[in-house]
Amino acid sequence: MKLNFDNDLTVRKLFIFCTYMESENLARTAETLGISTVSVHRALHTLEESLRCPLFTHKGRNLVALPAAWTLLEYSNEALQTLSQGLEETRRTAGIGLGHLRIGTLYSLSLDTVPRLIMNMKLRRPELELNLTMGSNQVLTGMLQNNQLDAMIISVTETEIDQKVFEQVGLFQDDIYLAVPTAEQRDSTADIDLSDYSDKPFVSLDEGFATFTGFQEACHVAGFEPNIVTRVNDIFSMLSLVQAGMGYSLVPGRMRKQYEHDLQFLKLAEPYQMRQQIAIVFARNREHDPNLLALVAEGRMYALSLQNKAQRPSS
16 A cells, blocks of 8 residues: 555554554553543544554454554554654754754844843853854845844844744834044034035945945935945944044944944934834744744843833933
């Protein structure tokens, strides 16, 4: 007999069969598997129908295994073991259930958010190895789609995320500021009109970075095409150029603490205000992965800590 499309032989039936053959007792099998004796009996009966071969004979209410059942048991155990190994190797190939987690993130999140998440993850799962990749929204999204990352922490404001494929866990919102050299001594208490800087030089991140998209949008609202004198591939290099007086730039507020003595961060007036929504993104079909569940739990705790801090009265 060869297997074909019409054959309704299932792994579940074989698993129930193998479990039954260990004791040849319907009640004990049902208790072991957490199902009813009726379900066990039905599975064994339909297994015989699928094979078109008798496996048991009735002796009162008991089913007594025939020689054919013992033959099937030998091959079923081997088949289930091979299948189990195959499924495990498949998950390993997909990067699921391994002792490491591949996380992609933006450079700007490496100052506080990502280190805190990683440290707390190590406390929660000390055996877990965390591999960190930094890049642009565009690059990281492509890597996640190609299964080169298990999760990414990015700005989802500028990136189209397929809600049917990917799950998002929001962390915080961040305002965009105009960064200027401290030598200019601007009034940092007043919101600035971005259109007043239409004739100024700017330095920018390359296309594909979250901040670049917000930068272009804010300038568009202000009614001018920015004079970009140079573009770079990471936000730290960009801020170094601003510090050196090469030009201005729009940057997320999370950079202020690190550069508060080196740069001025001016808040944009309401028409030009841009906000980034920072979130953890991962594939929906991996939402039960224990490593990702741990990351999500830490992400939610981090988000809650920021909310509590924001609600705390300033001293």
